[in-house]
Amino acid sequence: MFESAEIGHAVDDQTYKAAVPALREALLEAQYELKEQGRFPVIVLINGIEGAGKGETVKLLNEWMDPRLIEVRTFDQQTDEELARPPAWRYWRQLPAKGRMGIFFGNWYSQMLQGRVHGHFKDAVLDQAINQAERLEQMLCDEGALIFKFWFHLSKKQMKHRLKSLKDDPLHSWRISPLDWQQSKTYDRFVHYGERILRRTSREYAPWHVIEGHDSNYRSLAVGNILLEGLQARLKAPEQPVNQAVPPLGNSLDERTLLDAMDLSVALEKDDYQRQLIEEQARLATLLRDKRMRRHALVAVFEGNDAAGKGGAIRRVAAALDPRQYHIVPIAAPTEEERAQPYLWRFWRHIPARGQFTIFDRSWYGRVLVERVEGFCEPADWLRAYSEINDFEEQLIEAGVVVVKFWLAIDPQTQLERFQEREETPFKRYKITEEDWRNRDKWPAYRGAVGDMVDRTSTEIAPWTLVEANDKRWARVKVLRTLGDALERAFDRDEK
Known part of the structure; x- marks a missing residue:
């Protein structure tokens, strides 16, 4: 050569x-x-x-x-x-x-x-x-x-x-x-x-x-x-890429997905919620202060239906922790600086150092959700994103990062009730926009995209946790418990 x-x-x-x-x-x-x-x-x-x-x-x-x-x-x-x-x-x-x-x-x-x-x-x-x-x-x-x-x-x-x-x-x-x-x-x-x-x-x-x-x-x-x-x-060369013939992903014969298998009726009574919330917050705080955390970082990804309670779950997680120990990254439409880079760039720069915890409120999965459904990228782009995301998460995990991914799911009726409550409550009106109502009309398209996302990116090393979020109490406790379990498993692997 x-x-x-x-x-x-x-x-x-x-x-x-x-x-x-x-x-x-x-x-x-x-x-x-x-x-x-x-x-x-x-x-x-x-x-x-x-x-x-x-x-x-x-x-x-x-x-x-x-x-x-x-x-x-x-x-x-x-x-x-x-x-x-x-x-x-x-x-x-x-x-x-x-x-x-x-x-x-x-x-x-x-x-x-x-x-x-x-x-x-x-x-x-x-x-x-x-x-x-x-x-x-x-x-x-x-x-x-x-x-x-x-x-x-x-x-x-x-x-x-x-x-x-x-x-x-x-x-x-x-x-x-x-x-x-x-x-x-x-x-x-x-x-x-x-x-x-x-x-x-x-x-x-x-x-x-x-x-x-x-x-x-x-x-x-x-x-x-x-x-x-x-x-x-x-x-x-031409500015616009040539449209590629992309084969469909295909649907299950009975059109059922993992989301259909969820029991959204599960709930927690108030007393049980208060007790379990405190227990899980204390466990997470203790684990993040553990000396074994020096070999790891923690990344939590929060995705879900609009009004599914992501913000409330994130607040309950943060309430247990020292503010110096975690960082919350809210993801919205990309800025001019971010559009000038590959889509994963804005997430790579927020990856935490060992001993730290970063929460992504929305994440790189926007590529296969919002961008797919809204047509912001070509089908060939979001189809290749599944493997790119799996590669990205594998690199994080090989470096000691514990990756925990949540999809908070609610049914259409619960979403409607929460939208109406937001419009009627003065201090919650900022949470509801015309875009939320417009996205609601695309519920079937988003549901299909979520099913494909989970099927193609829920891996053994970075599985999705589907959270039944019709009951906010249940959802918040499940999120905290899942984070604690993930850290304990990582620590146990270190000792083997």
Whole structure:
């Protein structure tokens, strides 16, 4: 895979100087058109052999293009803040917005490659990391991103020659870093695992480009032309995606769903409610203060029918806790900043650190509920979201996050009574809007979407808890008990 990058590619100075002005002008034009259109972000991943010109090439791109529209990110050793969260969190929060370019040094490929080369983990872990990288890039491209992946290469002979030349030059010996010396000793392993990664992750939506780095003129023109051709092709592509033929999900023959199997008549008497509420609040507060919580974070997702009592349940959960220990994230229509990013971005940035608890009042499931029913995204988008959401939650759980998901269900008559009560009660009128009444007319469509959501995203590691919410007392206690049970199970697994 690297043979063609070891044959001595070179461009003479005269040819280089003649080509640069037109290339710079075209790159600037494409960059400004990218900003003007604001349709997609550009992500450039920089990887390869030390000393092959990675830093020099990125510096040159900043000179050739407008650096105000380029975000260069370097991911070295993880910070304490990053170590307290899932590995992908550090990358998601740095993604460029639509219309901008992000250049990532030390990205997800660097982390997995260095870890395997130095024996920090075995092939199975590397393969898992490769699969996660593929899924991440597939999602980013499906969300509109344009990804360039560059591997800057030197042959073993070229690398040794470079190190010797610099070592013997007192004016430039400082340019040799400890990583250069280290890689000179692990070159064969680095190239072996690098080839494995490139072979597995070079896809039509995000191919690798191997650049021979020995000649600066050649590598600069090669990278510049690849960027230009990719940008120009994408900028000329149709703005609207081609409508895809999407097969239906299908319904059960008797049209029954898990929601139909719920017994919404269950209820708690007031005295039982008060006793159980206090017991479960005390248990949850104790568990969140437990020292074992240092290895975990807790995420609670609240979804449900309008007027199902999500707000009341959340208040009963929060009432038991120290305000410094939890954070409530209300999810409404995305802001301009959020619309310029993949839809999961606004949730990734709120993932809590270990020891913390985040409550999502509405969540990433809007993709397969509101956006599906209201037609805010194409069928192909919400259909692929099921697997994207499962991947997202799996990453959280593998990092020690306990994920608890609630669907609060009520029947149409109970919803009508609560809507009418809100309209008649002055301090509750803010809770009822025209949109609530309009959504009520789409009850069958939302019910079908909820059934599909539960069927496709209630997994063994992140199951849905369906909460019978016609009786608010029952619902609040069940929510608290479920949270406590989930933490106890996580703690028990730690001890096994």
